[in-house]
Each structure stands twice: as C-alpha cells, then as structure tokens.
Amino acid sequence: MTSGAAVHDLTKRFGPVQALGGVTLDFPGGQVTALMGENGAGKSTLLKILTGDHQPTGGRITLEGQPLTLESPARARAAGIRIIPQEPEIIPYVSVAENVYAGALPTSAGRRLDRTELRRRVTADLDRLGFTGVLDPDLLGSQLTPAQRQLVEIMRAVTGEAKVVAFDEPTSSLSEHEVDALFRLIRRLRDQGTAVIYVSHRMQEIFQLADRIAVLRDGNLVGVQDARSTSVDELVRLMVGRDLSTMFTRRRADRGRLVLDVKDLTTEDVRNVNLQMHAGEVVGLAGLVGAGRSELALALAGDRPVLSGTVTLDGQRLRHGRPGEVIRAGLGLAPEERKAQALFLHRSIRDNSSLVVLERLRRLRFVSRAAERKLVQQYADRLRVRAPSIEHEVRKLSGGNQQKVVLARWLARKPKVLILDEPTRGIDVGAKAEIYQIIADLAEEGVALLVISSELPELLGLADRVVVMQNGRVTGELGHEDATEEAVLSLAMADDIAGVTPAGASS
Structure with a gap:
C-alpha cells in the first residue's frame, strides 16, 4: 500500500478563471513537501480541494493509492486529511480545550461534557506536542493572541489519526520558541510516516524543513526540486519566471x-x-x-x-x-493584522481605498462617486492591484493585493x-x-x-x-x-x- 496522497491531472475553474491546470503531484508519507508559488499560483485552491472545501473541475485524488472523493471537509477529516489554515477559526466563548476537541468532546452519562476526561486529554496532548507552558487550556478563545489561536488550530488538526497534514503559513504570528516547538512537531509527524505539506513564503523555513519543494505558477506545476540540491535563486526563477536579484x-x-x-x-x-x-x-x-x-x-x-x-x-x-x-x-498606519485591523473584507476595493479621503470628495453634503472612482482607479492602476474591477470584494484578493489596497488608501491621503x-x-x-x-x-x-x-x-x-x-x-x-x-x-x-x-x- 502506498502511503500519503496524490492528485492526478487536477483542474479547477471558477467561471472563466482557471485556478489549476492539470496538476499531477504526490505527497509521500514520511516526507515534508513544501508547496511554493506566488499568491494566486493555485496553492490555496489545491489545499481547499484536498480538504473538501472545493470540488475539482477535473482530475482525481488518491489516498494510500486508493481513489478518494472529498465531497465535504468532514469527509476529508474522516479520511485523515487535515489543514492548519492561515486564518484560525476559533470559537470565542469556550475554552482552548473545548476548541481543540470541538465536534469530538468526551461525554459522560447523560451526554454531559466530561470535564475530567477533557482535562486529561488536553494535558496529555499539550505534553505530547511540546506546547505545555505555551498554551493555557482554560483560556477562552476570545482571550487568545494570534499566536495562541494558531497553536489551537495545530492541536485540533493533529489530534486523532492524521495521514496528511497541511500547514498554511503556520509561523506568521509565532514567536521563536513557538516556531521551534512547531518544527519539532512537524519532524515528529514526518518520522511517524505522515505526509506533511508545508506552505510558506519564508525560504529559510523551507530549507530547514522540506525534503522536496513543489512550485506552482499560474495554476500549473512548474517543477519539483530536491530541497538538498536546489537553491533560492532557482526557486525564485521557477516561481516568478524572472530574476529578482x-x-x-x-x-x-x-x-x-x-x-x-x-x-x-x-x-x-x-x-x-x-x-x-x-x-x-x-x-x-x-x-x-x-x-x-x-x-x-x-x-x-x-x-x-x-x-x-x-x-x-x-x-x-x-x-x-x-x-x-x-x-x-x-500620519498613516498600515497595521500588522491587515484583515482584522485595516480592511473591510466584504466591501469593495473602492470602499476600502477611499475610506480616509471621503471628506475631500464631498460636493456640498454628498460624496462625488465619479471623483471617488477616478481617484481609486488611479491608485489601483499605480499599485497594479490585480482584480476584475475596483468593485471587487477585498476578501477575494490575494494577500499581496490586499496589502496594496491598504497602501492605496494612504497614498490617496498623501x-x-x-x-x-x-x-x-x-x-x-x-x-x-x-x-x-x-x-x-x-x-x-x-x-x-x-x-x-x-x-x-x-x-x-x-x-x-x-x-x-x-x-x-x-x-x-x-x-x-x-x-x-x-x-x-x-x-x-x-x-x-x-x-x-x-x-x-x-x-
């Protein structure tokens, strides 16, 4: 039996946009496969298909050599495929322990939560994963820092029998101590035979952890490199198709x-x-x-x-x-947490970009929409914001384009x-x-x-x-x-x- 997972000629289209174009790639058990590429290259789409959030337009998935249909995230989790997303999904008014075991909480007679068993489990898992002293199991989800929310997602993903675990930019909010604990966990998963997928833009992390590096560009697989023999320059060339020296x-x-x-x-x-x-x-x-x-x-x-x-x-x-x-x-500030602190994700590029200049666009008591559109389009063009139009929702943009929208807001303010x-x-x-x-x-x-x-x-x-x-x-x-x-x-x-x-x- 072949361990790990694989995708075969995988395609995905969103209307006229092709997000994946016939990707064939394996994720062997007992290896860390780094997945690299520019924002919009297809990494997130591939992960969402593996976790049942998206259905492929064509192609197939296999797990341990057997065909697998992932019609929902629940089916993917039951099959042993887990993902630690870049944006943790935490229940704010329950404890860390309850967040970790959400959907699989231990119960006693009468279907009541068995808090003694819950405490035993979470204590054992914190110790096993190396997070003891880093994460308080009694803290409420609403009290957690960004780093602690990320650690809760990691614990949630690796409880139970995980055959494939994908990490999507897991270190973006972690301290050095927490990163060390995470890397030890990833190596332990690899040594146990788990197939690990690691997505990061940080080259140093990639070379520390990865056995092999798969590069996507414009929805296509453009190369799989041995991490021991490739170079940063080669990876950059594959990712962007040009020299960024x-x-x-x-x-x-x-x-x-x-x-x-x-x-x-x-x-x-x-x-x-x-x-x-x-x-x-x-x-x-x-x-x-x-x-x-x-x-x-x-x-x-x-x-x-x-x-x-x-x-x-x-x-x-x-x-x-x-x-x-x-x-x-x-004075303007583009804050660290752009999604939480700077952007209205369900509003348009236009709404987000013009936020701090609306008083300049007023004619009598009303905002001139024509002047607003002209100003926002000017800065969207200048910063090369990649979107169908300035009416496009910010939540649908890549991270790089979201950051450009934040910058456009302040450039407009001069x-x-x-x-x-x-x-x-x-x-x-x-x-x-x-x-x-x-x-x-x-x-x-x-x-x-x-x-x-x-x-x-x-x-x-x-x-x-x-x-x-x-x-x-x-x-x-x-x-x-x-x-x-x-x-x-x-x-x-x-x-x-x-x-x-x-x-x-x-x-």
Whole structure:
C-alpha cells in the first residue's frame, strides 16, 4: 500500500478563471513537501480541494493509492486529511480545550461534557506536542493572541489519526520558541510516516524543513526540486519566471526636513522612546516578538493611550488618543493584522481605498462617486492591484493585493509619515518586490517611512537606518553601513546578553 496522497491531472475553474491546470503531484508519507508559488499560483485552491472545501473541475485524488472523493471537509477529516489554515477559526466563548476537541468532546452519562476526561486529554496532548507552558487550556478563545489561536488550530488538526497534514503559513504570528516547538512537531509527524505539506513564503523555513519543494505558477506545476540540491535563486526563477536579484534598488538620497519628532514617549507598553524621522527617509524598526514595535506604531497613530511624552508632526504637536487628528496631520498606519485591523473584507476595493479621503470628495453634503472612482482607479492602476474591477470584494484578493489596497488608501491621503507594520507578511516573493518598489517610490516623493519587519534581510535592504527595540524601549540605532544581522540581534537581545556571565568568569 502506498502511503500519503496524490492528485492526478487536477483542474479547477471558477467561471472563466482557471485556478489549476492539470496538476499531477504526490505527497509521500514520511516526507515534508513544501508547496511554493506566488499568491494566486493555485496553492490555496489545491489545499481547499484536498480538504473538501472545493470540488475539482477535473482530475482525481488518491489516498494510500486508493481513489478518494472529498465531497465535504468532514469527509476529508474522516479520511485523515487535515489543514492548519492561515486564518484560525476559533470559537470565542469556550475554552482552548473545548476548541481543540470541538465536534469530538468526551461525554459522560447523560451526554454531559466530561470535564475530567477533557482535562486529561488536553494535558496529555499539550505534553505530547511540546506546547505545555505555551498554551493555557482554560483560556477562552476570545482571550487568545494570534499566536495562541494558531497553536489551537495545530492541536485540533493533529489530534486523532492524521495521514496528511497541511500547514498554511503556520509561523506568521509565532514567536521563536513557538516556531521551534512547531518544527519539532512537524519532524515528529514526518518520522511517524505522515505526509506533511508545508506552505510558506519564508525560504529559510523551507530549507530547514522540506525534503522536496513543489512550485506552482499560474495554476500549473512548474517543477519539483530536491530541497538538498536546489537553491533560492532557482526557486525564485521557477516561481516568478524572472530574476529578482535586484529587489532592493532604492537610491539613498540626503534626508530632508525633520517631519516626525517623538520625545520620551511612554505608554503601558513602551518607555521613554525618542525617534526622529526626516522627509524621504526609510527607518527600519527591529526587535524580537514582544519588543513593543507594533505598540509604538499604534501609539503614534493615536490608537493607544499615552502616559507621557510628545509627538510632533511637521511642527504640529499632536494630541494623544486622537486618530482622526493624526490622520489629518499627515500620519498613516498600515497595521500588522491587515484583515482584522485595516480592511473591510466584504466591501469593495473602492470602499476600502477611499475610506480616509471621503471628506475631500464631498460636493456640498454628498460624496462625488465619479471623483471617488477616478481617484481609486488611479491608485489601483499605480499599485497594479490585480482584480476584475475596483468593485471587487477585498476578501477575494490575494494577500499581496490586499496589502496594496491598504497602501492605496494612504497614498490617496498623501501622508507625510507612513508606518508599515510587517508590510510583506504572508506575501509571495514577486509581490514583495512590488511592495519594495512602492516604498522606494514613496521615499523618492519625500514621504518618511517607518518600516517594522521581523525579516532582517528585508529591513537591512530597505532602511537608511535601523532603530532596535527590546522590552518596550529603544536599545540602539544603526546606520545603513553598520546595520548587519548580527549587530541588530545584539541590540535586540541587549538585556539578555547583559545578564549572561561568561563561563569561568566570577559573578
């Protein structure tokens, strides 16, 4: 009997759009198969067919060598096919334990929930998966952080007998410690004979985990590479069909006038932060998870209470806790969680893009729809938003195009300062190059940009200088020539390093 799963000449059409064009690919048991490709390449469609969310237009699926029809997600789960989605689906008002075993809760006589058995199961599974101390089984779903929600989805997927487990961008919100636990779990699944499918845009993760790498482009399989013998350049060429070796090409000009002056800013999460930004400058903000980067961004945008300190934007001192005033003064924020914090997913590109400029489009008391459409179309064209029209729902766009809609909103506002928090998270390598070019163009136009990113090569490639945070405070600043990964990490872990006594030294 052949372990694992396979798809044979799999096709999928959505009306006139072909999402998959005859893909034949196996996912062997006991191996990690990485699935790579730009957003829109067909990865999500393939996973949704494997999990019963979509029905194929043509082709077939086999599991352990036998034909399999997956008419629903329940059928796929019963067959042993599981997926950890990029956007966790958590029941908010029940505990972690109840979320993990939803649909299979242990009951006692009278069909009541057996909480003693539930506690035994969840404790055993937390220990088995290496999540003890990381996840509190009694927390309500509504109390979970993005990282904890992701871990609940992972636990839910690997309970019971799983023959195929697919991970879709599982590390996007996890800390380093949580990532280590996840990687140990994936290797354990592989060693037990499970077929593992791993979807990620992070090359380092792919080469750490994968045995083989399958690349999709425009709905077609364009290559399967041995992870031990291929290269990043080869994978990029397969994914995008072009060379992206010059992704960071921004000309570094002399910085202009001072536009943002932050002095001794203190909130519940950050302490005594001082930061200056000049027109046309890209400042990188680095730090480990929990350093306070996003919290600082939200405070600058007026979305977090400020205890002390001042923020001056182009000579105007801003009042704290006034997001509308901050926007009018010329500061915009594209937040980390674009789907939850920045976008109205069921509204159109037009509605989302024009959100902060509607008062400029008013004629008497009414918004000029013609002017709105003209403005939004201008920025959709400039940013190359790929959609049938500006009336297309944002939820139906790829991650890269959703991020472009967020950027279009702020470009239409013409900000003096723009904060981009994790601007390329969950975005494929081709879309990343386009986002980088947008950042370069904005800097050329004189916009001051604060870029927060967990990907150090990205920060080092984009930024004129890098400001580093740890535990809510700034621990240092590095000019472009001095900013290396080692130097940034040293500052990001400054307190931890300072507390270490070298072997043989007296304390």
